[in-house]
Amino acid sequence: MSDPLAELQDRAGEIHSLRAITRLLEWDQLTLMPRAAAHHRADHLALLSRLEHRLLVDPELERLLDAAERAAEALEPESDAAALVRLVRREHTKAVRVPIALREEMVAGAAEAKVIWQEARARSDFDFFLPQLERTFDLRRRYVACFDSTDDAYDVVLDDFEPDLTTCDVTRLFDEVKSELVPLIAELRDRDDGAALSGPFPVEAQMRLSAEIVAVLGYRPGTWRLDPTAHPFSSGAGIDDIRITTHYDERTLGSFFATAHEFGHGLYEHQIPTRFAHLPIGAGWRSGLHESQSRLWENLVCRSLPFWRFFYPRLQEHFPDRFRRLELERFYAAINAVRPSLIRIHADEVTYPMHVVLRFELERSLLDGDAEVRDLPQLWADKMQAYLGVEVPDDARGVLQDIHWAWGLIGYFPTYLLGSVMAVQIWEQAAAEIGDLEEQVERGAFETLREWLGESIHAHGRKLTPQEILERATGSRISTRPYLDYLAAKYRTAVAA
Amino acid sequence: MSDPLAELQDRAGEIHSLRAITRLLEWDQLTLMPRAAAHHRADHLALLSRLEHRLLVDPELERLLDAAERAAEALEPESDAAALVRLVRREHTKAVRVPIALREEMVAGAAEAKVIWQEARARSDFDFFLPQLERTFDLRRRYVACFDSTDDAYDVVLDDFEPDLTTCDVTRLFDEVKSELVPLIAELRDRDDGAALSGPFPVEAQMRLSAEIVAVLGYRPGTWRLDPTAHPFSSGAGIDDIRITTHYDERTLGSFFATAHEFGHGLYEHQIPTRFAHLPIGAGWRSGLHESQSRLWENLVCRSLPFWRFFYPRLQEHFPDRFRRLELERFYAAINAVRPSLIRIHADEVTYPMHVVLRFELERSLLDGDAEVRDLPQLWADKMQAYLGVEVPDDARGVLQDIHWAWGLIGYFPTYLLGSVMAVQIWEQAAAEIGDLEEQVERGAFETLREWLGESIHAHGRKLTPQEILERATGSRISTRPYLDYLAAKYRTAVAA
Numbered sequence: 001m002s003d004p005l006a007e008l009q010d011r012a013g014e015i016h017s018l019r020a021i022t023r024l025l026e027w028d029q030l031t032l033m034p035r036a037a038a039h040h041r042a043d044h045l046a047l048l049s050r051l052e053h054r055l056l057v058d059p060e061l062e063r064l065l066d067a068a069e070r071a072a073e074a075l076e077p078e079s080d081a082a083a084l085v086r087l088v089r090r091e092h093t094k095a096v097r098v099p100i101a102l103r104e105e106m107v108a109g110a111a112e113a114k115v116i117w118q119e120a121r122a123r124s125d126f127d128f129f130l131p132q133l134e135r136t137f138d139l140r141r142r143y144v145a146c147f148d149s150t151d152d153a154y155d156v157v158l159d160d161f162e163p164d165l166t167t168c169d170v171t172r173l174f175d176e177v178k179s180e181l182v183p184l185i186a187e188l189r190d191r192d193d194g195a196a197l198s199g200p201f202p203v204e205a206q207m208r209l210s211a212e213i214v215a216v217l218g219y220r221p222g223t224w225r226l227d228p229t230a231h232p233f234s235s236g237a238g239i240d241d242i243r244i245t246t247h248y249d250e251r252t253l254g255s256f257f258a259t260a261h262e263f264g265h266g267l268y269e270h271q272i273p274t275r276f277a278h279l280p281i282g283a284g285w286r287s288g289l290h291e292s293q294s295r296l297w298e299n300l301v302c303r304s305l306p307f308w309r310f311f312y313p314r315l316q317e318h319f320p321d322r323f324r325r326l327e328l329e330r331f332y333a334a335i336n337a338v339r340p341s342l343i344r345i346h347a348d349e350v351t352y353p354m355h356v357v358l359r360f361e362l363e364r365s366l367l368d369g370d371a372e373v374r375d376l377p378q379l380w381a382d383k384m385q386a387y388l389g390v391e392v393p394d395d396a397r398g399v400l401q402d403i404h405w406a407w408g409l410i411g412y413f414p415t416y417l418l419g420s421v422m423a424v425q426i427w428e429q430a431a432a433e434i435g436d437l438e439e440q441v442e443r444g445a446f447e448t449l450r451e452w453l454g455e456s457i458h459a460h461g462r463k464l465t466p467q468e469i470l471e472r473a474t475g476s477r478i479s480t481r482p483y484l485d486y487l488a489a490k491y492r493t494a495v496a497a
Numbered sequence: 498m499s500d501p502l503a504e505l506q507d508r509a510g511e512i513h514s515l516r517a518i519t520r521l522l523e524w525d526q527l528t529l530m531p532r533a534a535a536h537h538r539a540d541h542l543a544l545l546s547r548l549e550h551r552l553l554v555d556p557e558l559e560r561l562l563d564a565a566e567r568a569a570e571a572l573e574p575e576s577d578a579a580a581l582v583r584l585v586r587r588e589h590t591k592a593v594r595v596p597i598a599l600r601e602e603m604v605a606g607a608a609e610a611k612v613i614w615q616e617a618r619a620r621s622d623f624d625f626f627l628p629q630l631e632r633t634f635d636l637r638r639r640y641v642a643c644f645d646s647t648d649d650a651y652d653v654v655l656d657d658f659e660p661d662l663t664t665c666d667v668t669r670l671f672d673e674v675k676s677e678l679v680p681l682i683a684e685l686r687d688r689d690d691g692a693a694l695s696g697p698f699p700v701e702a703q704m705r706l707s708a709e710i711v712a713v714l715g716y717r718p719g720t721w722r723l724d725p726t727a728h729p730f731s732s733g734a735g736i737d738d739i740r741i742t743t744h745y746d747e748r749t750l751g752s753f754f755a756t757a758h759e760f761g762h763g764l765y766e767h768q769i770p771t772r773f774a775h776l777p778i779g780a781g782w783r784s785g786l787h788e789s790q791s792r793l794w795e796n797l798v799c800r801s802l803p804f805w806r807f808f809y810p811r812l813q814e815h816f817p818d819r820f821r822r823l824e825l826e827r828f829y830a831a832i833n834a835v836r837p838s839l840i841r842i843h844a845d846e847v848t849y850p851m852h853v854v855l856r857f858e859l860e861r862s863l864l865d866g867d868a869e870v871r872d873l874p875q876l877w878a879d880k881m882q883a884y885l886g887v888e889v890p891d892d893a894r895g896v897l898q899d900i901h902w903a904w905g906l907i908g909y910f911p912t913y914l915l916g917s918v919m920a921v922q923i924w925e926q927a928a929a930e931i932g933d934l935e936e937q938v939e940r941g942a943f944e945t946l947r948e949w950l951g952e953s954i955h956a957h958g959r960k961l962t963p964q965e966i967l968e969r970a971t972g973s974r975i976s977t978r979p980y981l982d983y984l985a986a987k988y989r990t991a992v993a994a
Contacts, residue, residue: 017540018544020541021518021522021544021545024525025521033738034721034737034738036717036719037734037738039737040735040737043514044518044734047511047518051548220533222531222532223534224531225531237538238537240531240536240537241537242531278540
């Protein structure tokens, strides 16, 4: 072994590239793949996953890691090379714990469950999905059993997404959110009827609007793509191949905020330093930190009054008949109306968190065995009533609305709320350091903000953990105080006034 | 080793899938990838190529092949399993001959050469490309030296595309073509000035026309895609994921014939039997046989009078101002005008072969060392004069026009003409067996022809060699007689009359 650090880079680079290729295939599948090709795509994605796993569990890699760790002792702990050794060790250690047979069963199970979930949702029939969902949670419990026992079974699945938060941390944070938001929602709900934002908004005009907003925020043609899909997402095959999507629905302006949201995800990946962009450390954390970036652009920028002072005249040009005679303040109140509703992805900034708390509490109980999968619809309905005062009329608009569990994605939901919480901490730090951030937003000047995020968050890639990055950027780890104060101030004072 | 044939299928399936993934990445690169992503894509394609090679040269695969060959002795030689063993043995045997270092040098050299070729062509400066092209041929000579010596160095590169033809065969076939076509071209040239086909033809209308022609020929939405690109090509990631492209140029109707051409390639891949479509035998031969399928639809179908009796009224609807008052016979003469010209891909059916003969003769001499790369522009000009009576004004319209050599693709050019030759043999056999093929074409009924091609050609995948498939379908191996008679009859009698 001539240079274990160089050799580790080569092998880690292959793992990283396989992930990029996987994302490209997933993007293609959701944007423009011919429908009939689904079975090919399932085979190809399974192969890529298998090849990545083979590279990760290769005994040669373990020997190389041992040698690289010895070599890294002479390096700065925060050097790229040392950070790479740490990250690959973490991934190798986790990968070797899970027997290949279980892994393949999970991959195959997810592919099957997705199809059955689609039909169950179309029929709004939870019982049809039940056996599959029981199997999904069973597989996840077997996955959890592969790891050393922790205080909470949920710690294991959470660790895949939040490497430095425990279930106990998340429970405490979410309880803080719940105790303040439930009364706040009751206080603010339904003050605006949303009539100012009812459609139709022709899709062609929305497409032009989405193209304009990403151009304004900082999308670089020749490096990014923006395409329409059934559900918005962000993907891409490298820092110079960023692909975001959005969903157009004539009845709402949701595409605008979805586009801004995905822009935030895309910018995180785009601003990873070129120096290590070909390595596993050269990516954003698939965690609450990623969501903090999308929520920052969607909510802190694009649902703020300074932003609309700048952008409202442009919106009026796109939809003159709808907005010419509507005052900016009325429009601002409408896009920030607090209206408890059934569907998570359509929820406003204040009610959205409760949708996440609900899912976290349910999936944790199911994994622990404190609740039974078959009781989910009732448990769901009870919590929707308690947190949002909403009746769940059917399974399609209740427990079947999200694809995550069908995908076997358990432990991921918390990231959505953790991201909203961290977005406010990051935003306030950016405002303090930049000084005139609000004035810049009001001028439509986003370069300083992009640069600040690049240097403070994106530049670390996965060299530090998410909480380390947050602490380095803002001086503290995750805290709900700024977030809850922001919500109360914005919605009690500004919007409701 | 429980079942070597089953295990071989698994491994061969992975190789096949990596190729499909590679094609998808190449398709994406040429259709819609952001420009800046080129460096990511080069890395990802190099990795896929490396992974495929690793699987192919794996000593485990060799042991498995030995066992599978013993097991296959009990099988019918034409069974899927026996054919798979033969094909994988062939690919393994060839792959292990080439040292990894040389292989990587060839891959990297091609990536570099492509960029330099683009600039050289833009500047029309052969000298700028010369060192790179010398290196390309040098690498190819080193590649040839990895194999047992044959009568002709060119046999080795030809074998990559035409596994059962020798350089001697190709020389004889091409000499036959040359001796009859050079005088035929002199006789027929420039009888039609092409004025009937001069543009502009608005691109929007051409796009609708391309969509219509593939629908008429038998493109299935939900399984195929048709997209615009700078150069037409056919690709895809499986029998249910066929992606063809075409190029729209307002000045000509070339997109129409390019679309029909790529449809033929796509249909070949689409009609591979599902039974073995996940294995390396489940693909069309990347050889003259593939080109026979594209030429058959482009020329035998879509440049024939029966076809235009059916389709001309539709064309007239797309371009009423251009064609309403032009008689069918005038239009038919115009699309079959014989006009020697500089650019291969724009050449008509009669002059096209000479462009291929020229390239074959030159690349063969270069590989043998009978000619020097630096003399290419002069050699090119001499042959263009001798075969087509055309002056070459500059390198861009001469030796720099094709990307093949920049890609390291030496030995591939002959397939273009071999395909045209075989297309006529196949067409005549189809006509004899179907009986009323011409009447069907005149009615726009292509299902019987598609089925006949499916059963006679496509159903074999790569279980038999290309010439075996041709012989099975038509009763004879490749022969220029039907082709030359067809050209003389069509162009001397029908068109020129």
